[in-house]
Amino acid sequence: MHKLKPMTALGADAPRVDTIGTVTIGENPDLALASLAARRGQADTLAQAVQAAPGLDLPVPGKSTRTEEHAAFWMGPEQWMVTAAHDKHELLAAELKAIVGDAGSVTEQTDGWCCFDVTGPALADLFERLSPAPLRQMAPGDATRTTLEHLGVFLWVQAEDKVAVLAPRSSAGSLHHALTAAARSIA
Structure with missing residues (x-):
């Protein structure tokens, strides 16, 4: 009998959470x-x-x-x-x-998809480095399909300080890298 266990999109047993400066990037497998x-x-x-x-x-x-x-x-x-x-x-x-x-x-x-919840007070600064989406004009409840770096994603504004980023699961590593690199650039 197989002993299968779930893994997150980044290949771990538990979701990854990174806090860089005032930005927190958390994998949401739930x-x-x-x-x-x-x-x-x-x-x-x-x-x-x-x-x-x-x-x-x-x-x-x-x-x-x-x-x-x-x-x-x-x-x-x-x-x-x-x-x-x-x-x-x-x-x-x-x-x-x-x-x-x-x-x-x-x-x-x-x-088929991964989701990263990105929280913090400087989200517009972070996302303007990554995407052409007009996050500064977006309000909680807005969602858009856009690119982030070279990836096709959905940006879903859930609160003034929280954006969910959904992308194909196969892109999870690249998406995580892009998010953390941008967070370091504004920290």
Whole structure:
């Protein structure tokens, strides 16, 4: 019998947390992730199904929503990434599919993405070194697809001093390096 154990995106048993100056960069492996897209001609049906579901709300372009159980951010026209606590919603994709039925396509994303929570008072200084995203103009609840160094990422502003950075899991090491290097440059 195999003795499998979970590993973080950076390949460790426990999430990595780095504090550099006033910035803390923490690996967040505790998210369940699923993408949701309306099927052709089904946007209204999908919206009705989501509205009828307790604890789920889909945001408008450039924004995110948060309920007690779920959060979501806009990814593109009629496309969203839905998140939840992994320990409570390990089967998030199946839960979403049960809600939207044939009106939407749902894809499990948990192990395909990594998330780093970046906190501190100087986040705009840090991210302007890495990305063309206008973080100084973004407010809590805003989310955008952008580049960070050479990586495609989502920046999700969760509070004035907290940004979640989501990127493909295969890019975790490069993303971590870019974040820590930029943090050192402003420390």
